[in-house]
Amino acid sequence: MIIVIDGINQHKFKDVLDDMFKLRARVFGDRLGWEVNIQDGKERDQFDDLHPAHVVSIDDEGDVVGCMRLLQTTGPHMLADVFNSILDGEPPIRSAQVWEATRFCVDTKKLGRGRGKNSVSYVTSEVMIGSFEYAQEAGVLDSVAVIDPVMNRVLQRSGNAPYDYVGTAKPMGKVVAMAAMMDCSDERIESIRDYSGIDYDVFLSDDQALELFGSRKSAAANLDHQPLSDLEKYFVEQMHSATTKEDVQAVLGLIEALSDRFTPEQKTALLQTPRAFAHEA
Structure with missing residues (x-):
């Protein structure tokens, strides 16, 4: 599924953008060997x-698996400022509708x-559909893309298929x-929808x-959890067997009394976990 992140909502999606930038590093830097700027x-x-x-x-697992960047041609853009040799001396495209x-x-x-749904072909089509439909909503008529012969x-x-090419391949x-x-x-x-289904x-x-x-991050956090110590297992068992709020409070008090036996992370996890049992009891 597609999410479009722009200047309006980017403050909500810092973690998603970080994963997207990491994917770009793996693809353009590691796999394709492009000379790109990679930090962290x-x-x-x-x-x-x-x-x-x-x-x-x-x-469906919450992982970033594809992306594309859309940039107005009225200001700085790659074809004008990085790949301008392709244009053979012609002026770069400047249009609010491109x-x-x-x-x-x-x-x-x-x-x-x-x-299939989890295939390169499927995600490629999904990103393309999302890009063109989003551009349509913004009143854009055409898209120019710097690509290589494989992508072509x-x-x-x-x-x-592109309907035309600008300049010559370089x-x-x-x-x-x-x-x-x-x-x-x-x-x-x-046409893209028909091809991809x-x-x-x-x-x-x-x-x-x-x-x-967020569901992906929660699952990752669970996978990162270290095995419970015998004392942690004891408190978890006590919470499972608690039948009243008084029982729950008694276990919480014991956890506090023995807090020097736990790391700060273990204590936080133990004190947070029982809240569900306290609500049920």
Whole structure:
């Protein structure tokens, strides 16, 4: 499912953005070997500071598995300021109705091949649908994307072929780069949906996205929990056997009395866990 994170709601999604930047580091830095800026395991550049729209795919387990960045061409953007040699001396695109799509990637380690829901192909299509539908709502007519020949073939065989190209392909480090034009039309979106079999609304609300991502963090926290000591097990058993609020309070008092036996983290966990039993009792 898709969440769009922009300058309006980005304050809610710092953790999601961090995971997205980490995915970009793994893909562009580790797998593709691009010369990108990676700090603390996250790939960011100057264009991320311009409050672009990040189209992020989150799977059913709450993991970030795909993303794309959408940036207005009226200001700084990659085709104008980084890949301008592609333009062969022509002026860069400047239009409020043309957005630049860059930093597209998917988690190839987590996603499989084929056409199923947890496949690279499926998530690619979902990100594309989300990007074009979001752009449509903003009044955008066209998207320009700096891609390589491999991505160009992916687009062509997935119902999303570019309708034109800007300038000419140029070698950029280890890859060849080209600028592809794609219209944000109903026909294109329908073609991608037909190819992928995606017939549902791909967007999550902010609250749904936060809940889904939060469920992943809770599961990870449970996996990180260390085995219980014998004393911790004793208190858990006592709480399970408590039948009144007085019983619960007696166990809590004992935990406090023996607090020097626990680390601060253990004590916090023990004092928080019983609250559910106190409510039930």
